[in-house]
Amino acid sequence: MGRQFCGSIDDMVQQVQERGYAILENFLSSEQLASARQLLDGKMGGYQGRNNFEGSKTERIYALLSQHKIFQDIVEHQQLMALCDHFLEPNYLLTTSQAICIHPGETPQPWHCDDAFYAIPRPRNMALSTVIALDDFTKENGGTEVIPGSNTWSEAEAGGDYRTGEIETDPQFAARMAEKAVVVEMPAGACVVFAGNTLHRGGRNTSAGVRRALSNQYCQPWARTIENFFLTIPRHEVKTMSPKIQSLLGYSVHPPFMGQVSGSHPLKTLDPDFVPSVYRDRS
Numbered sequence: 390m391g392r393q394f395c396g397s398i399d400d401m402v403q404q405v406q407e408r409g410y411a412i413l414e415n416f417l418s419s420e421q422l423a424s425a426r427q428l429l430d431g432k433m434g435g436y437q438g439r440n441n442f443e444g445s446k447t448e449r450i451y452a453l454l455s456q457h458k459i460f461q462d463i464v465e466h467q468q469l470m471a472l473c474d475h476f477l478e479p480n481y482l483l484t485t486s487q488a489i490c491i492h493p494g495e496t497p498q499p500w501h502c503d504d505a506f507y508a509i510p511r512p513r514n515m516a517l518s519t520v521i522a523l524d525d526f527t528k529e530n531g532g533t534e535v536i537p538g539s540n541t542w543s544e545a546e547a548g549g550d551y552r553t554g555e556i557e558t559d560p561q562f563a564a565r566m567a568e569k570a571v572v573v574e575m576p577a578g579a580c581v582v583f584a585g586n587t588l589h590r591g592g593r594n595t596s597a598g599v600r601r602a603l604s605n606q607y608c609q610p611w612a613r614t615i616e617n618f619f620l621t622i623p624r625h626e627v628k629t630m631s632p633k634i635q636s637l638l639g640y641s642v643h644p645p646f647m648g649q650v651s652g653s654h655p656l657k658t659l660d661p662d663f664v665p666s667v668y669r670d671r672s
């Protein structure tokens with residue numbers, strides 16, 4: 390299997406290419422880890438998943454980056470941006486930014502890959518995902534499970550359409566996954582990065598504590614994003630964010646003109662007086 394943790398960007402690129410994932414140790418500073426935990430603890434106690442995928446004993450906070458600058462800093466972490474620069478086309482987007490807190494008693498998620506809803510045959514290069522541990526990830530507390538090498542699998546090898554959930558009921562599929570699965574056991578503050586087509590799932594939590602994590606995911610600049618940040622984050626808040634975050638949220642033009650706003654650059658919409666020309670010209 391090779392080393393669990395890796396250092397240089399080249400190492401990480403190689404591991405993501407070869408086995409579908411790489412683990413970045415000491416990804417968060419101790420201050421970021423402490424603040425992220427504190428902020429999440431203050432927000433938990435609300436939203437529970439509505440289905441087996443979101444997890445009925447799992448709390449998720451979507452559009453997490455809108456909640457504090459620290460989450461924005463993590464979204465645009467230098468190592469991640471270097472990996473996105475390598476795997477995705479310029480002007481790549483943030484597709485989701487969430488907290489995933491798996492409570493005791495949670496069952497495993499269905500196996501899936503985060504780019505499953507893009508109807509492009511495997512293997513494909515649509516996205517890059519991260520899960521950032523805010524608690525030590527273990528086999529007992531629901532540490533993420535991955536299928537090494539599944540990023541290179543064809544449609545036939547991957548076994549079918551993960552969107553339907555039907556595949557989960559196939560005992561042969563379950564046995565094959567069980568044989569290949571690896572639990573990402575990593576310390577709090579570490580981050581697992583995986584290709585959008587790597588099969589993985591949140592694990593079963595048989596421990597007495599909650600497993601807290603963040604998950605930021607990035608996609609090609611021409612793909613539809615999971616979260617609609619234009620409708621979630623008010624423009625006056627986007628205006629306060631860094632140029633990189635603004636671009637990740639879709640305030641960019643992917644050449645020649647994807648993302649334009651009635652002929653204008655989307656950054657112009659951050660001016661409170663901006664009116665799209667199509668409305669401005671209406672009598």
Ligand SMILES: O=C(O)CCC(=O)C(=O)O
Nearest residue numbers: 489520532533590591592
């Ligand atoms: O929580 C985890 O470890 C993984 C979650 C996940 O893969 C997802 O929700 O898409």
